[in-house]
Amino acid sequence: KAGVTQTPRYLIKTRGQQVTLSCSPISGHRSVSWYQQTPGQGLQFLFEYFSETQRNKGNFPGRFSGRQFSNSRSEMNVSTLELGDSALYLCASSLQGRKSYEQYFGPGTRLTVT
Amino acid sequence: SQQGEEDPQALSIQEGENATMNCSYKTSINNLQWYRQNSGRGLVHLILIRSNEREKHSGRLRVTLDTSKKSSSLLITASRAADTASYFCARYSQGGSEKLVFGKGTKLTVNP
Numbered sequence: 001k002a003g004v005t006q007t008p009r010y011l012i013k014t015r016g017q018q019v020t021l022s023c024s025p026i027s028g029h030r031s032v033s034w035y036q037q038t039p040g041q042g043l044q045f046l047f048e049y050f051s052e053t054q055r056n057k058g059n060f061p062g063r064f065s066g067r068q069f070s071n072s073r074s075e076m077n078v079s080t081l082e083l084g085d086s087a088l089y090l091c092a093s094s095l096q097g098r099k100s101y102e103q104y105f106g107p108g109t110r111l112t113v114t
Numbered sequence: 115s116q117q118g119e120e121d122p123q124a125l126s127i128q129e130g131e132n133a134t135m136n137c138s139y140k141t142s143i144n145n146l147q148w149y150r151q152n153s154g155r156g157l158v159h160l161i162l163i164r165s166n167e168r169e170k171h172s173g174r175l176r177v178t179l180d181t182s183k184k185s186s187s188l189l190i191t192a193s194r195a196a197d198t199a200s201y202f203c204a205r206y207s208q209g210g211s212e213k214l215v216f217g218k219g220t221k222l223t224v225n226p
Contacts, residue, residue, distance in 0.1 A: 045213035056213050103214060105157040
């Protein structure tokens with residue numbers, strides 16, 4: 001089975017712009033979660049989608065949003081970028097997103113905001 | 115905020131030696147997972163150990179879980195330079211949310 005894929009792998013944006021990141025989960029996985037990783041805050045949960053519905057949300061401002069399509073692919077959007085949004089954004093997929101299941105991560109998208 | 119803590123924060127050993135990393139957490143768990151991350155890349159799932167398990171093996175990896183002490187350890191035997199990476203423990207948060215809560219990680223360096 002192919003793993004979780006994320007596009008693009010690297011992105012450079014300017015403050016005030018918006019960005020859309022994409023994630024394709026492992027075939028058959030219905031749950032997709034997004035995490036932000038920074039040196040200062042470590043790995044932090046952004047949100048989780050299951051069957052096209054946002055099921056869980058972390059403590060991030062409304063500038064961070066996401067969606068999931070019927071084929072389980074997911075996108076996250078960050079509007080009005082700030083310098084502090086520079087981070088590695090990781091997507092993870094899980095069979096059903098229940099607590100008994102492992103999450104499998106993609107390679108991440110490295111976002112740099114200048 | 116991080117609710118799992120790995121110890122030590124950094125570990126440097128020689129190839130062939132064993133590496134032990136510890137993880138502590140504060141609340142009850144269904145399971146605990148260990149991940150590896152090579153520099154600046156995605157996380158690789160290593161092992162999931164359930165709350166009713168005490169020990170689990172996968173190749174050169176051995177994970178133990180002590181729910182009474184709310185702690186887990188990851189042992190890598192006969193380490194290799196390719197094991198150089200950061201290692202994280204993660205558990206699901208309490209309540210209905212299925213978000214994974216990660217510790218700050220242990221940065222392991224294996225010197226050839």
